Amino acid sequence: MKEIKNVLIVTREYQCSQTPKIGGTGVFYKNLCSELIKKGISVHVFLVSKFAFEIEEEGVKIHSVKDIFKANPILELVRSFTGKVKALEQFHFKTYLFEKKIISDKINTWIRKNNLHFDIAETHDFDGMALSIPKEIPYVIRCHGSWSVLEKYFGYKKVHKGRIFCEKEAFKISKNIITISRYNEQINKSLFAIKDPELIYNGIDEKFYRPFENRKIIPKSIFYLGNVSFEKGAETVIHAFIQLKKDYPEASLHFIGNPNHYPTYITETIPDPETRNAIYFYGNKSGKEIVKLINQAETVCFPSKGENFSLSLLEVMAMQKAVVCSAIDSFKEIIQEPVNGLIAKEGNFHEKLSLIFEDDDLRNRLSLNARQLIESKFGIDKMVDKTISYYQSIK
Known part of the structure; x- marks a missing residue:
């Protein structure tokens, strides 16, 4: 096995001081890079x-470069126009391939200018x-969740055709693939015909996401962690809460994440002021703030309609919380009912939440x-060690 000394991450998302608002992929790469540095690897x-x-x-x-389309108004105009005309579809695809070539050229220039060398590269x-990574660098694609998957399996609308085209082209030429769950592996094999992927579950820092001693729980509180959206099941938990409120007047619902239009949705759809006033929106929060808030929860609900894999679920479980999750494959891969969580169908979240309220x-x-599951299977150390081992096996 080769020695891994220098790693390149090519990404559109990375959590740092200059990019505070990013998705789960950006948080993942921040955590992965931090752990690689601790092991003496240059990143x-x-x-x-x-x-x-x-x-x-x-x-x-x-090293961050501005989005190629946003930096080139004419290219952006061509992309937008050709994407709306079926007869110009092939030209539309070429604008996306041209973008990848520009990125590749920028990577090459940056490498030469700084006299850099990389043993391995990784991208999402x-x-x-992956079409942008210089050919001389061996690389890995990690399947966090492509636009192709989001469109076909999770109901996302208006996905740019050029993005899907590039994803398919990238998988055609890529041999080294990491999947992050068995469900993730299954759907990517079906969609892209990938062969022999390496399954490496995402891991979290169980020392950071931990239960506080002597924590004060908000009685009958339901927390929700993630983007507040239809796809993530926001309306499902709201309707469950309306039913619960009838039996548990002290119940409260707490949203951590971008609220989008849901404060207005609450005002327009819930006539009862007591129910409305028991719903709280905290917005996006830092990791430390999330740990502090979730430690106050009696239960945490994950009603998502589709997930490749959920780091948020692992984080909450690491904080030693009882969770109620939707009956999707990626959640059922983690949750064993009634051992470490509960699984609810669309219409019975209120019933499962009631069980947690009633049965101490x-x-x-x-x-x-x-908490025990996270410590035994989903710690970040295990994920990083498996990642390095996979890097070493790639020629």
């Missing part, structure tokens, strides 16, 4: 984002970013077993 991040900047944080060197599956022994057992 550079080539980031395509809203802004151009160059910084070093926690030992990770980050969405947008087909059940709630305590679910909570303790949730």
Whole structure:
């Protein structure tokens, strides 16, 4: 096995001081890079984002270039126009391939200018970013959740055709693939005909996401962690809460994440002021703030209609909380009912939440077993060690 000394991450998302509002992929790569640095591996991040900047944080060197389409108004206009005309579809695809070539040229220039060398590169599956990685660098695609998957399996609308085209082209030429769950592996094999992927579950820092001693629980509180959206099941938990409120007047519902239009939705759809006033929106929060808030929860609900894999679920379980999840395959891969959590169908979330409210022994057992599962299977150290081992096996 070869030695891994220098790693390149090519991504559209990375959590740092210059990019505070990012998705789960950006948080993942921040955590992965931090752990690789701790193991003595040099890490550079080539980031395509809203802004151009160059910084070093926690030992990770980050070089960001501005989004190619946003930086080139004419190219952006051509992309937009050709994407609306069926007869120009092939030209539309070429604008996306041209974008990848520009990114590749920028990576090559940056490497030569700084006299860099990389043993391995990693990128995500969405947008087909693997097409931008210089051919001489061996690389890995990690399947966080492509636009193709979101469109076909999770009901996302108005996905740019050029993005899907590039994703398919990237998988055609890529041999080294990491999937993050068995469900994720199954759907990517079906969609892209990938062969021999390496299954490496995402991991979290169980020392950071931990239960507080002597924490004060808000009685009959339901928390929701993630983007507040239809796809993530916001309306499902709201309707369940309306039913619960009839039996538990002290119940409250707490949303952590971008609220989108849901404060207005609450006002327009819930006539009872007591129910409306028991729903709280905290907005996006830092990791430390999330830990503090979730520690106050009696239960946490994950009603998502589709997930590749949920880091948020692992984080909450690490904080020793009883969870109620929707009956989707990726959740059922983690949750064993009634051992470490509960599984609810669309119409019976209020029933499962009631069980947790009513049965202290059940709630305590679910909570303790949730934490034990994270410690035994989903710690970040295990994920990073498996990742490095996979890097070493690639020629």
